[in-house]
Amino acid sequence: MTLLRASGITHFFGGLCAVTDFNLSLDRDELLGIIGPNGAGKTTLFNIITGVCRATRGSILFRDAEIVGKSPDRIVRMGIVRTFQNIRLFNELTVLDNIRVAHYGRVRYTPAEALLHAGRYREEERRIRRHSDELLALFRMGHLSGERAKNLPYGLQKRLEIARALATEPELLLLDEPAAGMNPREVDELMDFIRWTQREFGLTIILIEHQMRLVMGICRRIIALDFGATIADGTPQEIQTDPAVLEAYLGEKAVR
Amino acid sequence: MGRAFLKKDLTGKERSQGRWVLPVFLVSGSVLSFAIPHFDLLDQYIQLILVYLGINIILALSLNLVNGYMGEFSVGHAGFMSAGAYIASFLTVKVFPAGALAWAFPAAVVAGGLGAGLLGLVVAIPSFRTRGDYLAIVTLAFVMIVKSALENIDSVGGARGFLGMDKLTTLPWTFFWTVATVWIIRNLIYSRYGRGVLSIREDEIASGLMGVNTRHVKLIAFVVSSFFAGVAGALFAHVLQFINPRMFDIIKSTDVLVMVYLGGIGSIAGSILGATAYTFLLEALRPLEIWRMVLMPLMLVLLMLFRPRGIMGLRELPWLEPAADRLSSPNGLNGLRNSRGANGFGGKRKDE
Numbered sequence: 001m002t003l004l005r006a007s008g009i010t011h012f013f014g015g016l017c018a019v020t021d022f023n024l025s026l027d028r029d030e031l032l033g034i035i036g037p038n039g040a041g042k043t044t045l046f047n048i049i050t051g052v053c054r055a056t057r058g059s060i061l062f063r064d065a066e067i068v069g070k071s072p073d074r075i076v077r078m079g080i081v082r083t084f085q086n087i088r089l090f091n092e093l094t095v096l097d098n099i100r101v102a103h104y105g106r107v108r109y110t111p112a113e114a115l116l117h118a119g120r121y122r123e124e125e126r127r128i129r130r131h132s133d134e135l136l137a138l139f140r141m142g143h144l145s146g147e148r149a150k151n152l153p154y155g156l157q158k159r160l161e162i163a164r165a166l167a168t169e170p171e172l173l174l175l176d177e178p179a180a181g182m183n184p185r186e187v188d189e190l191m192d193f194i195r196w197t198q199r200e201f202g203l204t205i206i207l208i209e210h211q212m213r214l215v216m217g218i219c220r221r222i223i224a225l226d227f228g229a230t231i232a233d234g235t236p237q238e239i240q241t242d243p244a245v246l247e248a249y250l251g252e253k254a255v256r
Numbered sequence: 257m258g259r260a261f262l263k264k265d266l267t268g269k270e271r272s273q274g275r276w277v278l279p280v281f282l283v284s285g286s287v288l289s290f291a292i293p294h295f296d297l298l299d300q301y302i303q304l305i306l307v308y309l310g311i312n313i314i315l316a317l318s319l320n321l322v323n324g325y326m327g328e329f330s331v332g333h334a335g336f337m338s339a340g341a342y343i344a345s346f347l348t349v350k351v352f353p354a355g356a357l358a359w360a361f362p363a364a365v366v367a368g369g370l371g372a373g374l375l376g377l378v379v380a381i382p383s384f385r386t387r388g389d390y391l392a393i394v395t396l397a398f399v400m401i402v403k404s405a406l407e408n409i410d411s412v413g414g415a416r417g418f419l420g421m422d423k424l425t426t427l428p429w430t431f432f433w434t435v436a437t438v439w440i441i442r443n444l445i446y447s448r449y450g451r452g453v454l455s456i457r458e459d460e461i462a463s464g465l466m467g468v469n470t471r472h473v474k475l476i477a478f479v480v481s482s483f484f485a486g487v488a489g490a491l492f493a494h495v496l497q498f499i500n501p502r503m504f505d506i507i508k509s510t511d512v513l514v515m516v517y518l519g520g521i522g523s524i525a526g527s528i529l530g531a532t533a534y535t536f537l538l539e540a541l542r543p544l545e546i547w548r549m550v551l552m553p554l555m556l557v558l559l560m561l562f563r564p565r566g567i568m569g570l571r572e573l574p575w576l577e578p579a580a581d582r583l584s585s586p587n588g589l590n591g592l593r594n595s596r597g598a599n600g601f602g603g604k605r606k607d608e
Contacts, residue, residue: 050465076467090458092522092570093451100448101455105467107448111476114447115440117578121447125580128448168467 003028003204004049004172009058011044011228018044020228022058028171031198032206033219035239037248040225042208043085046174050082051075062172077105081165082174085208087157091150095141095160098149099132102167132167138200139163154181159193166201173197175207179214187211191218216240224248277575282435289431303427305539307495310430311488312531314437316515317524318484321441323513324521325450326477327457331509332379332395333485335402338504339375340368340486341493342412348494349420361424365433365490372486373479375402380478399506406501417500425495433491437484438576442524444480446578453477454522514556520566525573530566 002025009022019041026032034042047053049060051072060067067075090098107128113119136142139159144152149160158178165173178194179187191214198205209215215222216236224232224239226248232239239245292298298306315333322330344364352360379398383391407415444450452473455463464470493499511534519530537555541548563569 052461052465071469072464073467073469076465081467082465084462088459088462090455090462092458093454097451097454101451101463101468102466104448104452104469109448111449114449115443115480117443117447122580125447129580164466 001028002026003030003063005061006049007059009045009048009055009060011041011048011053012056013044017228019048019055019225022225022228022230024223026172026204026206028204029198029202030204030221031194031219033215033222034206034208034225035210035212035215035222035245036225036231039227040248041228042225043176044228045225046082046176046206046208049075049174050080073105076168076170079169079171080174081168081170081172083158083161083165083176083178085176085180087154087161089149089157089161089164092148094145095136095147095149095152096132096145098160098164099135099167100128102164103128103131106169135163135167155186162197166197170203172204172206175205175209177208177210179209179211182211184213187214190214194218275575275579285431285435286428289428293427304495305535306427307425307430307491309532309535310434311491311495312512312515312535313434313528314484314488314491315512316519316527316531316534317437317441318481318488319512320516320519320521320523320527321444321453321477321481323516324523324526325445325457326453326474328383329389329392330379330383330395330481331392331506331513332398332482333512334504334506334508335395335399336372336375336482336485337489337492337508338402338406338499338501339372340365340489341499341504342368342406342418342489343371343486344368344490345418345421345493345499346412348422348424349418357422357424361429361494365429365487368490369483369486372489373483376478376482376485377475379482380475383474383478396506399504399509403501403505406504413500415501417498419498421494421497423495423497425491430491433487437487438524438528441480441484442576442578444476445524446581449473449476457522514552517566518556518559520568520571522570523566523568523572524576526566526568526571529568533567 004024004026006022006024009019010017011019022041022045024032034045036042044053048055049067051067051070051074055068058068062075062078062080065078067078067080070078090101093101107124109120109124113121133142133145136145139162141156141160141163144156149157152160162173162175162178175194179190182190194205194207195218197203207215207219219236222232222234222236222239223230224242224245226244231244231248232242234242288297292306293303315337319330319333322328344367347364347367348357348361352364375398379395382394406412412418445453449472452463452468452470455466455468456470456473460470489504515530515534516527517530518533519528520526537552538548541551544551559566
């Protein structure tokens with residue numbers, strides 16, 4: 001069953017074409033990897049899917065609803081959420097509040113109820129609190145609830161960022177270079193963690209990654225981009241032997 | 257790590273012990289606000305300063321919502337204040353019957369607040385596109401527009417000013433409105449909208465990408481902030497019994513900015529403290545005459561150098577937080593934590 005269908009996505013930054021005619025049909029429960037050299041348009045693609053940039057041309061259907069042109073917060077409410085290449089937590093807020101902020105779109109009370117702490121406020125806040133505590137406990141971060149996000153070590157910040165994304169109750173999770181800055185042992189842990197997260201939360205995942213060990217290890221399908229164009233789409237084995245991919249990474253001479 | 261947790265646990269206990277502070281303060285404060293003027297417990301001059309203190313707390317806290325909690329930089333508070341002052345004064349002098357003023361005064365204050373809130377809505381819309389310096393310029397222009405508009409409206413006295421208000425801002429009313437402002441702004445901050453406000457300060461893009469409707473949140477923060485600036489203006493007009501457009505120029509805004517940044521951004525306790533320190537210092541330094549206008553900015557410069565976030569920056573007194581928002585002790589989570597959980601990814605470093 002198709003969860004996300006992108007057709008003819010093209011995006012220009014001024015005269016520079018960042019993404020050219022990108023097409024994708026993503027099934028539920030897939031774990032798709034996107035690879036490509038720096039500047040290939042991977043992050044731009046995430047920005048388009050999450051509504052940060054508006055694609056110059058093309059359409060993206062998520063569960064048969066158009067998302068191009070929708071605001072980021074509406075797209076989150078529809079069930080797509082992302083993490084960032086450089087961690088973007090709310091640094092001065094506590095771990096708990098980072099998670100609670102992400103519940104924004106799932107809360108049902110009006111500004112008036114918030115100003116008076118009346119009506120559905122109490123019941124809804126209790127629900128958010130319980131859900132956040134459970135999520136943090138599940139991520140083994142319950143004891144850190146009151147800590148400011150900026151005080152966490154790098155690895156825990158990455159974990160908190162994923163937990164925060166999951167607090168929005170997504171169906172599709174976009175991970176932008178989750179293994180950046182990790183040593184091989186940490187990458188192994190991350191691979192287990194991503195598999196576990198996908199199972200536990202019933203997610204469909206797209207991840208951008210430079211570390212081939214991670215992509216080849218957990219993705220059953222990989223798309224390779226170069227200069228905004230899709231140059232390959234297939235299983236890890238197919239990608240590893242694809243001449244266009246080798247050329248993009250190693251240069252024309254090396255392939256010959 | 258272990259010792260840090262112990263410390264946290266202790267503060268948790270301290271927090272629950274402080275629960276009596278707020279009710280005791282509210283009861284004794286409201287009793288005193290009636291008793292002081294009735295039995296003349298304090299000098300008239302001190303009573304007047306207490307009224308100004310209340311007004312300054314309302315101003316500082318409402319500006320803190322936008323400048324401190326949301327991290328924008330608005331200098332438009334004087335404009336909203338003048339809107340509230342003029343609307344309320346116009347109502348009490350020209351519209352409401354003289355006999356019913358004591359009862360109609362709250363309605364005039366609310367009307368002043370609503371008028372200012374409506375203006376806040378108008379200013380909030382360009383603020384969707386601008387941040388920081390640009391918003392400062394937009395709001396600066398706004399203050400100038402309001403001032404010159406008032407100078408040219410003859411029915412409220414134009415540049416000569418407007419008078420004829422009764423002294424309706426009593427100590428009990430000041431206390432009531434101050435408490436109401438603190439309560440409502442605190443409620444806002446400890447709600448999903450308030451957390452949205454904080455997340456906009458921390459990272460506006462990430463905020464939207466975590467599902468926060470940033471436009472909506474900014475609108476609410478702006479309108480609530482300007483509403484209370486209008487309330488403060490209405491109270492101000494009815495204690496001074498005379499207003500003119502020059503009172504509400506950019507200098508008035510900077511006074512409020514000083515209180516906010518002195519007390520501390522993103523903190524209710526900070527705004528109360530900042531307004532108190534400012535109000536009393538201004539009076540205490542009166543003998544210095546013009547030199548206090550040198551001393552006060554100098555103190556601000558020193559504060560910015562040594563404590564750039566103000567005295568209480570981003571910290572809060574525990575008894576101002578809603579009980580439900582307090583963190584339960586870490587022990588409470590142990591049961592859940594051990595039941596099932598993620599693999600150790602990311603956690604190792606802490607143990608090393």
